[in-house]
Amino acid sequence: MSIADIKKTVEHKMLKSVEAFKNELAKIRTGRAHPGILDQVHVEYYGSMVPVSQVANVTLIDARNISVQPWEKGLGPKIEKAIRESDLGLNPSAQGDLIRVPMPPLTEERRRDLTKVVRGEGEDAKVAVRNLRRDANEQAKRLLKDKEITEDDERRSQDDIQKLTDRTIAEIDKLVQGKEAEILAV
The missing domain is CATH 1.10.132.20 (Ribosome-recycling factor)
Incomplete structure (x- = not known):
């Protein structure tokens, strides 16, 4: 060498x-929404834990809201529960198949x-x-x-x-x- x-x-x-x-x-979460915030959230998918981004489409609605669109019908409640139980302090709400994740102000x-x-x-x-x-x-x-x-x-x-x-x-x-x-x- x-x-x-x-x-x-x-x-x-x-x-x-x-x-x-x-x-x-x-x-690290700031006041603005960022799809990468959900990268550390894992959801159970056919017996194994996978990141949300691998089972759903994660996009920004606006500066304060993230939308999560699951690729399979039955995953919505599991993803919502995983986001709620993560230590990110987020409170998602389901609207049909779409899950909205508002970012609370810091x-x-x-x-x-x-x-x-x-x-x-x-x-x-x-x-x-x-x-x-x-x-x-x-x-x-x-x-x-x-x-x-x-x-x-x-x-x-x-x-x-x-x-x-x-x-x-x-x-x-x-x-x-x-x-x-x-x-x-x-």
Whole structure:
């Protein structure tokens, strides 16, 4: 393994960490409706638990309402029950085959709690990135110890990895600030 391989690998893993963080942020509910909110809700379907999006069409009606259209007739009540029992604080209502899920407005206290959750998720993402940096630096030191690279190469690779880490952490901070602003917007 060369320095270039180490850099490419760590850059790829850091990008994946940022993507995972973006997915976590998408799950955090703001005042607006978002179909991805129901991704973590699972419903029983022929003996196995599957996400709602795999047994129904989940779409936005407007900024505050989500519609869930089951693909099979008998699934409506099961989906409604699964959404109600999830820890999302949603109260769906069935209208024939269509299930409407109104998004209740967030209280000021709940908004503050959500910003704390966002900061915590951001900190977890930063820790993951720092761990990747540490692993990459250890690989470079191993190459130096095995005399496959020079000390200058090892120092240069550490500097490059640090710059990559700084850029990634700055991107995570920017995402955290954006999500906080979105949550606190009334």
